[in-house]
Amino acid sequence: MPPVNPQILGKLEHSQKVLETAPSEHSTPAKLPSRNPTRSFWIDSSPDANPLAGQGSQDPLPSEADVCIIGAGFTGVGVAYHLIELLNNASLSIKHPLSIVILEARDFCSGATGRNGGHLTPAAFTRFAQRQALFDTVEAIKSYELEQHTTSLLVKIIEENGWASDVDLVEGGHISLLFTEKEAKNAHNDFDMARQAQLNLDGVEWFSKEELEKAYGAPYPGFRRPGYNVWPLKLVTKLYQHAQAHARQYASLSLHTRTPVTAVTHETTSTYTVVTNRGSISCSRIVHATNGYAPHLLPFLASPDGIIPARGQVMTTRASVGTDQIKISSWSGNKGFAYWFPRPVTRDTEKPLIIIGGGQEAAAPSRELYVDDDSETHPLVGKALREFLPSVFEGKYDPHSEPEMEWTGITGYTKMGDPFVGAVADLLAANPNRDLYKKQYIAAGYTGHGMPRAFGCAEVIAQMILAEISDKEWKEPDWLPQRYLTWNRRVE
Numbered sequence: 001m002p003p004v005n006p007q008i009l010g011k012l013e014h015s016q017k018v019l020e021t022a023p024s025e026h027s028t029p030a031k032l033p034s035r036n037p038t039r040s041f042w043i044d045s046s047p048d049a050n051p052l053a054g055q056g057s058q059d060p061l062p063s064e065a066d067v068c069i070i071g072a073g074f075t076g077v078g079v080a081y082h083l084i085e086l087l088n089n090a091s092l093s094i095k096h097p098l099s100i101v102i103l104e105a106r107d108f109c110s111g112a113t114g115r116n117g118g119h120l121t122p123a124a125f126t127r128f129a130q131r132q133a134l135f136d137t138v139e140a141i142k143s144y145e146l147e148q149h150t151t152s153l154l155v156k157i158i159e160e161n162g163w164a165s166d167v168d169l170v171e172g173g174h175i176s177l178l179f180t181e182k183e184a185k186n187a188h189n190d191f192d193m194a195r196q197a198q199l200n201l202d203g204v205e206w207f208s209k210e211e212l213e214k215a216y217g218a219p220y221p222g223f224r225r226p227g228y229n230v231w232p233l234k235l236v237t238k239l240y241q242h243a244q245a246h247a248r249q250y251a252s253l254s255l256h257t258r259t260p261v262t263a264v265t266h267e268t269t270s271t272y273t274v275v276t277n278r279g280s281i282s283c284s285r286i287v288h289a290t291n292g293y294a295p296h297l298l299p300f301l302a303s304p305d306g307i308i309p310a311r312g313q314v315m316t317t318r319a320s321v322g323t324d325q326i327k328i329s330s331w332s333g334n335k336g337f338a339y340w341f342p343r344p345v346t347r348d349t350e351k352p353l354i355i356i357g358g359g360q361e362a363a364a365p366s367r368e369l370y371v372d373d374d375s376e377t378h379p380l381v382g383k384a385l386r387e388f389l390p391s392v393f394e395g396k397y398d399p400h401s402e403p404e405m406e407w408t409g410i411t412g413y414t415k416m417g418d419p420f421v422g423a424v425a426d427l428l429a430a431n432p433n434r435d436l437y438k439k440q441y442i443a444a445g446y447t448g449h450g451m452p453r454a455f456g457c458a459e460v461i462a463q464m465i466l467a468e469i470s471d472k473e474w475k476e477p478d479w480l481p482q483r484y485l486t487w488n489r490r491v492e
């Protein structure tokens with residue numbers, strides 16, 4: 001473990017922006033994922049959307065594995081993908097192929113990744129001034145570089161493999177509406193500070209209220225930044241299939257869905273028993289890729305300093321006008337925070353289907369924090385989502401129309417809004433059992449903004465595992481913020 005970065009650690013306690021009103025007395029670990037989740041557009045709107053849904057659910061579990069990944073979302077599949085890519089590219093002399101097993105409680109990719117808003121939008125400069133003041137310029141810049149790295153890598157993989165139409169990749173950019181003068185002032189300040197710090201701001205475009213109203217029909221100023229939309233489940237399916245097809249002589253990869261992990265026990269400091277409802281596996285390394293559910297297996301994360309499950313809600317609604325008037329970009333706006341985008345249409349006459357999420361502020365005072373059950377929707381959040389678009393784009397949405405689908409999903413929030421990435425042991429400075437967690441890794445806590453981060457964080461975990469296996473020192477990528485690393489984020 002490299003030395004703790006005192007500059008980062010010392011400042012963390014002041015960076016409790018996201019959850020400053022979160023109840024602090026909560027300490028009940030998240031439950032296992034619910035057995036009867038709400039039906040999401042990505043998983044349930046078409047019968048062949050999830051070909052891996054029940055993969056390996058009937059197959060006997062292996063008795064042992066080198067790496068057990070818990071969770072088959074963007075992070076878990078990302079770790080397997082990167083491990084296999086790294087193994088294929090590193091000329092290692094290994095004794096036997098690395099056996100990698102993914103264990104998933106429900107159907108493949110049925111957590112947040114299969115239930116989210118579909119936005120693959122790297123942050124461009126928002127919160128730059130705050131991050132620069134809180135940490136330093138280099139650390140602030142890395143916040144954006146990690147997201148740009150992750151997004152451009154995913155887009156490169158999609159394009160190189162010819163998956164763009166399979167995963168509905170849309171390069172429409174993302175428009176942020178600025179509803180109040182304060183928001184507009186902050187956004188301009190962030191932009192100016194980021195420009196002075198020489199952050200890459202290519203593709204950012206500002207709109208006055210008049211320009212935005214003329215072009216898009218919403219009477220507010222705003223700015224546009226580069227961004228994409230995808231069908232997240234289909235992308236993660238492709239990544240899994242690609243990883244499995246490329247495992248070659250260095251690795252084997254298997255997936256066992258409908259196999260909840262109920263406990264991880266320690267045989268020695270380097271061997272663990274992963275207990276599931278279908279038997280146990282002896283594993284040399286564990287990856288916790290369980291995001292909002294992570295505290296279920298790591299109960300010391302069940303505190304406001306750890307990972308807080310939070311429920312997000314999304315629905316689909318038809319616009320009253322065609323794509324020519326709606327345009328194809330994705331959007332967000334802070335009037336009771338919402339994010340939305342029109343799905344690609346197949347016929348010119350078709351009215352676009354809008355996927356819109358957000359509205360948690362309507363569930364006051366909890367804002368759906370500490371809610372880990374995605375089998376229900378919240379009526380007040382649903383009401384806020386139904387009212388949002390008709391109130392912002394006059395005449396383009398029917399205020400009386402009911403959603404075609406509506407669902408929830410569980411995210412993992414952290415106080416500072418950034419994930420934990422690294423060895424679990426490093427979170428536990430003062431815990432006498434910390435050595436037992438040395439070969440357990442975690443990448444979780446994306447605080448509702450995981451699409452441009454999870455795959456990059458998964459890459460870091462894969463690098464760490466490979467360094468450990470080959471007895472080499474892990475080299476930190478230039479684009480990784482220091483504050484993501486577990487050794488800068490003690491919880492005990």
Ligand SMILES: Cc1cc2nc3c(=O)[nH]c(=O)nc-3n(C[C@H](O)[C@H](O)[C@H](O)COP(=O)(O)OP(=O)(O)OC[C@H]3O[C@@H](n4cnc5c(N)ncnc54)[C@H](O)[C@@H]3O)c2cc1C
Nearest residue numbers: 071073074075105111112113116117119261312409450451
């Ligand atoms: C409603 C909603 C909207 C969102 N919209 C966006 C968006 O538009 N853009 C964006 O960037 N981010 C968005 N996010 C956040 C983003 O989806 C997540 O950050 C990201 O998908 C996290 O991926 P993950 O693989 O870490 O977690 P998940 O996809 O949640 O995967 C974790 C998996 O672990 C499994 N699991 C949990 N416990 C166990 C166990 N004990 N045993 C076995 N398996 C277990 C779960 O079933 C789940 O499949 C949204 C999230 C939600 C919920």
